[in-house]
Amino acid sequence: MKKYLSPLSAVLLVCVTASAAFAQGLTGDALAGETKIAMCIGCHGIQGYQASFPEVYKVPMISGQGAKYMVSALSAYKKGDRKHPTMRGIAAGLSDQDIADVAAYYEAHDKTAVAPAPGPAAVGSAQVVALLQKGACVSCHGDNFNKPIDPSYPKIAGQHADYLFVALKSYKTEGKALWGRSNPIMGGVANQFSNAELKELARYLSSLPGVLKTLPQAKFK
Template structure:
């Protein structure tokens, strides 16, 4: 049964990958320049360049670490905010102001700032959490160590802030809101299987893992 579920998910992932590629085709086609991205990151550093900084609207949580994510994931995320597939008022406003070249440059800048690769085998989860991860088939997309996704347009989630991971997972279950929600049929199907307390358990475990992700302190007044 688990093997059948994994096969079905991989088929859905393949279809979704084509969809993501179509949405972000223009930005993905631009060649990013990390030096140019550093000069364009002023709008980002007020949140993503401060260690421990918290988002206060529409929900309170630590802003995600993006240094060390792949360039293709950063572009995919910005594209989703720009199109409204990810609902977050301030991120949509910022992404909406970016050209394809801007996205590629910012992605190149942040993707070069990660830490050391993490072990292939993550620390063992409790039996309860392991069952939740298996039910969600999380490794099918995000990799066995949750830091080597099968497609670079998917995020590395090992070691990401647990409160952010919980809010992100919960967002896939929200419908009809103008300020909260994420449109992704695969993630929605996964997240809607779980109660909020179970999503918190998953997020807490993933957040405890070794990570390549970082918040690189930046001066607000550089």
């Protein structure tokens, strides 16, 4: 399979074994992952690309995301704990090793950042502060929402607001064959809020400085 992001090869060589061992004792290989992203780049490699199911929203930025979280997310799509027809189909075609390799590849993009690491998150409005406290968001995602307390949790600072809103709503969705996410922790958090409150949280988190980005592939530049 063609390598689509050859300028990163030097970085990937450094990061090839940087990821810790995942479940099943697998370690992701970023260089191998570079050859396995053909099904990813058509959405996540295009700036501003929008999905249309279950509503229109920008697909999440995954370059710079933690590898262990990406393994968790892709595995959940593969098992059906996260319901989404496109992602389920893609994840189902990946072996556990493929998932670990792809995750290591996208995590390696964090090493290409030239800007300094983001500082502490700015304090939001009184309403936002109250919502964050109610959801205890920092207890998992970290004080600046860039350094989760567990690597299986996502970085969310700077992520697209419309994606965050749709993702949060998905944890409240029940009984749908093709949409929804089964996660007892996030389900308990999301169900405390109205959709208007979730949108406010998503807007605030999106406004924060973060390390996530979309790196256009040469094919789409």
